[in-house]
Amino acid sequence: MRQSQPGQKVTIFDVAERAQVSIKTVSRVVNREPNVRDSTREKVEKAIRSLRYQPDQSARNLASQHSHLIGLVYDDPERYALPSAGFIIRMQQGALRACRAGLHELLIHPCDFSKRNIGSELRSLIRATRLSGIVLAPPLSNMPRVVRAIHSTNTPLVRLSPGRRLAQEWYVETNDREVSAQMIDHLVELGHRDIAFIKGNETHKAVGNRYLGYLDGLARYDIKVKNSWIRQGDNAFNSGEQAAKELLALSKRPSAIFAANDDMAAGAMRYVLRQGLRVPQDISVAGFDDVTLSRQLDPRLTTIRQPVARMTEHAVSLLAQSTTTEPQGHCVAASLAIRESTGPALHSR
């Protein structure tokens, strides 16, 4: 009786023979197809276990005309200063989790979103590897050219935080706007009413939603929007610093600064501290994203944790259903991470 000898490859034939069924039935069991009698299934599973059979991916791929490979496509951070590394790692982690649960492997494909020919690049990738599905991260998920290119290949696509959603499309998004308003709740609870906002770059639609959430939050407490307290940043550290400089120069300065992302919040906080002011005693600072940096700052930054991993995880599992189900969207909730950079407002000042 043949046992799994190291190096020996166990094929579906071996399993079929051992279980006294046809290879097709083994295939059914492996692929979790319906219409297999329970007793047969068990028999086959037992044979699989005892032989330690593992289906050969390449063969499955060729025969089934798709690769069981999920592509995770995101903007290449090589151009950035790598602040997004943590973000990418978390995306990968979530996607990997779902891939393992299904029968998939993960192919990562960073690409430079400023390049013209991403469309054809992705088409090549898809043709060559026969990707079974694609998860597209922002800002690529908001680029019509890219989305169209993928659609033209008929490859199932799930977009992450798409700006405008089209009908009949798969997507996963977060409640940016809502949770952004929750940050205002938090600040108001601490006694703040003079809350400034540093806007981000609008290319990322999601970042725009954060501003709307800020407005929602203020409205909820009948706080009047003060335009001088709303500064435009560009998502980068420096622009946060600059915005803080402008805010502190005002005759009436805010007691709290909420930035549309952590980098800008960090920049703002640095400026505030350098001016000899204390955070949070003199001014509270809050960000959005919960990047690694936010926990390394002193004081640690209050921010909003994006459930990035859960988003990609969900996206991949949607992909698994995509052949059988109608397109649908999904919202994964973000949550506040309250740390030391926000504190009670000192009205006594």
Added chain:
Amino acid sequence: MRQSQPGQKVTIFDVAERAQVSIKTVSRVVNREPNVRDSTREKVEKAIRSLRYQPDQSARNLASQHSHLIGLVYDDPERYALPSAGFIIRMQQGALRACRAGLHELLIHPCDFSKRNIGSELRSLIRATRLSGIVLAPPLSNMPRVVRAIHSTNTPLVRLSPGRRLAQEWYVETNDREVSAQMIDHLVELGHRDIAFIKGNETHKAVGNRYLGYLDGLARYDIKVKNSWIRQGDNAFNSGEQAAKELLALSKRPSAIFAANDDMAAGAMRYVLRQGLRVPQDISVAGFDDVTLSRQLDPRLTTIRQPVARMTEHAVSLLAQSTTTEPQGHCVAASLAIRESTGPALHSR
């Protein structure tokens, strides 16, 4: 005459027909095999271009019995606080670059190095996907169990910064020890002679080499090694803080602190600053790794930049030759990143 219609799959037959050769000859051209007449090669290449033919990976994989997939296996950072995210991203970037140059795709496989069964986990992965090669990052690259498991599958393996190198093995390493001594050069040039060292966890053999480099450096200038200035850390931020505390408590304190990694250096710097001392005016601090954090500290940390991306890039290209060449090692040079946390020693104190 058939043109590339979107969605239409172009097979090797189409190309063969167009170029008036057999499919085997097309295959030869695609795979860059020798023994094809130049004129034939050009004819085929022209046909490939005009039809935009792309070989089907799955079919190649099945027929050739290997996957053209390179596995990048590293320790799962999910357990860590993600400081290593930048490191992982850079590994991926380098590997991807080489993969694209060759005809490969990259499969990432983070795994938890503390788990018992990584060996069988990797064997499964290899059998299922028929990985053509593996790049193994530290600390996994130093675990005999893991290395043995991979060897047992006869899959080409390149280890990154392996501790002990075995004969007849592929590896890529950096000159940690040497460059570590260069950091001493740098500090001595600034006038320092009282240089403390914070050792790291010895599991990472490479980290041990950094300590040796420190000793080499001191020896070079006939500086006597002072044991009280050598503290043991565990690679984490806190242990750096603790070490600095011990160092500052000494009657004769060092004028510079060199830590075996950036996290510990950052911890040390935080403690120094909190004591009201200035960096670098009162004490210089240097690290090793050039993690993202090091550029976000204030002052920015002088450190050593590991050419991580180039290491993996090289590793993948070694893999490509591995079938034809004898195993060999390779050393990629690291370099100093001198920033604001190191400065002239003030002997006048």
Added chain:
DNA sequence: CAAACTCCTGACAGCGCTGTCAATAATTTG
């Protein structure tokens, strides 16, 4: 000029699996 090479090319048999479809077994229905 035949013999002995080397270089180039093509025919053909799979690689290990899945899709299709037909056959058979089990179950329900009138």
Added chain:
DNA sequence: CAAATTATTGACAGCGCTGTCAGGAGTTTG
């Protein structure tokens, strides 16, 4: 209980490519 329906299984033909090997073209040698 026969007929109709549904559930379960297997035979077989590829999926699109590469490895093997044999044969033809081109070159060199004695």
